[in-house]
Amino acid sequence: MKVRHDNLKIDKQKNDLHIKVMPTTKFKTTTITFKFMAPLDNETMTSRSILSKLLVRATKQWPTDKAFTRHLSQLYGAYVNSFVSKFKDKHVITISLELVNERYLKDQTPLFEKGLELFREILCNPLVSNECFDETFVAQEKSLLTKKLEAMVDNKSQISFLNLLKYMFGDQPYRHLATGQVAYISDVTPESLYHTYQSMLQDDYCAVYVVGNVDEEAVQSQIRTYFELKPKQFKLSQVTAAQQGHNLPQEIVEEDEVDQAKLNMGFKFPAQYGDPQYFAIVVFNIMFGGDPSSVLFNEVREKQSLAYSIHSQIDAKNGYMFVLSGVSADKYETAKDTIISEFEKFQKGEFDNDKLELAKKVIISQRQESQDRPKSIIEILNNNILLEEDMSESSYIGGIQQVSREDVIALAQETILDTIYILTKGGSNS
Template sequence: MSVKLAKGVNLHILPTKKYKTVRILIRFNTLLDRRTITKRTLLSSLLETNSLNYPDQTQISERLAEMYGASFGFNVNKKGNLHWLNLSMSIVNDNYLNQSHVLEEAVAFIKEILFAPHIVEGHFDQETFDREKENTGAYIESVMEDKQAYAALSLQNLYFDESDAQKIPSFGTLEDLKKETSRTIADYYYEMMAKDQIDIFILGDVEEEMTAKLIAELPFTEREAGVGEVFYHHTIDNVIKERSEREELAQSKLNIAYDTNVFYGEASYFALQVFNGLFGGFPHSKLFMNVREKENLAYYASSSLDTFRGMLTVQTGIDGKNREKVLHLIAKELENIRKGEVSEEELQQTKAMLKNQYLLSLDNAGSVLEGAYMDFLLPETVLEPEEWLRRLEAVTLKEIQKVANQVKMQAIFFLEGEQKNG
């Protein structure tokens, strides 16, 4: 059941008896913009930790405990050209309790959090703001201190150098965080509440009409519907971008980015999935078996896809002196797939792993919600499970070779580890 609550505000109710809990997802969706990414991250922390009537985290925790241990939180992420700020809540199903109204209480709690933030005289409570700004800064620093994450983000920065918004992390930067004040974030809160497209998803054993009536009480106003093109198309460069850095590390990181020119929902999507599984997506893949196991040249070696930006990345942890050997071996494994040097066993094992992943996702509440969102955002890509599995099974070696042949290397980031002296 989908209901338009106001222009640009949609409710989607997914009734199911599969889960003992009811999941609520409210997604604020806007175009990715360097000027607002960090604002949204800091705002999500401020909304999660307090409100006017729950001025500290302790009071929020106590209220959640009263709702039979409900869980609640905010996060941000990006998908192609879009930036999402998400409110998630999980509550016990009222059907398992006597004389309870947990869903009703949860909606009232969400209303308090979203529509009564701790803003006084046009700015967020200063003490709270200072603490959350410091916490957000500490979080960004902690991610950058994780060298595997740092290498992945540095590769992204190098690969997307034509787009200021695409090249920075979904949570923003310390540089942009420093500019924010309790007033600028309050101003942005009002802008987001007025302009973002909003989709509300309810998953669980709920009565649809009653639930729709409850959610309709949230006082969202009308806004422009739709947010623009979701897919980001990278400008292919004939020159491979390279950057190297040195740090005191026991293990060097060699990360590579490729343009695939294949996007979610396209005809070649399934062939790309199988290609990635064969190349580096699974423990039986060529990168894992040959670069890591057989040649013993990597501590880890894998590949992953971003089908909303047409991107494939390879991540490896290596001994720095083996950089050229590893690059050569990765290129060789890609070439082997291009030539069709894939055994029937490798092909069937990869399809079986992808099938298993997909079937598990159908039982995972978070995956079900994300799937429902994508179905709403891109209705032309909707597939029934039987059709999804049929298309996966139908992928041929020739289709995999075709995908492999259009994969183009675009960027190499190398974080070289140096041993400490003495």
């Protein structure tokens, strides 16, 4: 598996759009997805988040929620959704349309073409007048996002994870949610959103994916006909832990009104998606805390009853692992020491081979299950943007199966515990 380097052009087809079609008879629906990718930037993430919702609410042809919904129902209950996410060092707006495949209808309505027409309307003819988005819709989406982000203040698990990222990554935009920040919402106007929209169309790297029982060449041709999208280069920059000056690991303890302490840890891997050690990262995570069969789940939660909840999750594209747990306020020191001790056992090779084999089976099973969901297939296809050569399913499964005991030990020995963040019960002044 070869990773791309920062200065390489990404698309294999020079000066061409990134359109990937996966013909399959597994589904009676066809899913069309556009992904617009821009650099992660504090100044633009919130605006892009609001824009993503506006685009799938109304267009010039269907200028109200009701008209838009009625049109979807006329397309045999087509479904449109949008969301924002972080991908490597990019902020991504994903817009998807799922519609019934016309091959399975009694009448021969050209549903796929009607779907493309709808998508073209969403992207090219949003509800804009005088270079401003509709004021009412903008106000509604700003209000909805404000409520959503403010509600997170009460979600101590979410806040403590964001605090871990804050201390680990400093001022880098990677530390923030892709949905944006409350502080920037008031700056968003119908006019500024139009500029955000124009930037999305003109500057973003755009990838298009289609999954369903379709003809690959015909679909490629249709997308080029319907959409005037200019080919772009996909360029990467590195996401790094910003706080380089601190001792490792740095430990931060903060107080709040919490029922249980939140104990979170951030680890830095020596590798990331596209590197030879990538498969060892995936296997190690499942063995360590990424599955109910993991050591953290069994040792910290089940055997020692130190945690109400505990798991590890990875951002393999950037080479990070996060351990997130809820523990009794009076036990967080013991829990912390136990997690570190379990990690050190991997570094010493103190784990059973059957745990390694079980982790591989879990990962391969999860991967095979993901092939039953069009959205998961599209996310997997999208990961190939980061590689010089697309990774096939057999390559992925083969890579997992080949991970050896020595690979896991070597990875653990090179993995660094960067930040420990604890949110616990405070005194009377908290």
